[in-house]
Amino acid sequence: MMLFTGRITADAVVRAVGDSKKVTGFTVAINDRFTAKGEKREVTSFVECSYWVNPGLAMYLTKGAVVEIFGRVEAKAWLNKENKPQPYLTCNVSEIRLFGAAQPKDLMKSGKPKDGAKAKVAATSGANASGHDDLPF
Numbered sequence: 001m002m003l004f005t006g007r008i009t010a011d012a013v014v015r016a017v018g019d020s021k022k023v024t025g026f027t028v029a030i031n032d033r034f035t036a037k038g039e040k041r042e043v044t045s046f047v048e049c050s051y052w053v054n055p056g057l058a059m060y061l062t063k064g065a066v067v068e069i070f071g072r073v074e075a076k077a078w079l080n081k082e083n084k085p086q087p088y089l090t091c092n093v094s095e096i097r098l099f100g101a102a103q104p105k106d107l108m109k110s111g112k113p114k115d116g117a118k119a120k121v122a123a124t125s126g127a128n129a130s131g132h133d134d135l136p137f
Helices: 055-060 116-125
Strands: 002-008 013-017 019-037 039-049 064-080 084-100
Touching: 013 055, 019 055, 039 064
Parallel strands: 039 084
Antiparallel strands: 002 019, 002 064, 013 019, 019 039, 064 084
């Protein structure tokens, strides 16, 4: 299992799998900044994510949103035109945490969130999932 933080590259897409299951698919870009031989560098990795738990969360997984992902990461490869393997990463997501003022796509058109929109984000993303507003510390 792995934990990483990044930005969503495009709006999430929900697809039906079989008769009763749905999967939410999205890609997260992870930036790694470091210095090598005195030169500052930045490398971006892209992770294709699959979230099987709550398809209703897809409305909050919009392009540019910052998310923290916890899940099982696998390295895979596809063959390019020259028949050479091109590596990529996938993640079977267990938990998602949203950061910032995420709003569902349909509410963003009006510019005004409906009552309780922020509460829905916290509830569906796992933040304070117990429903208690008071913290013991």
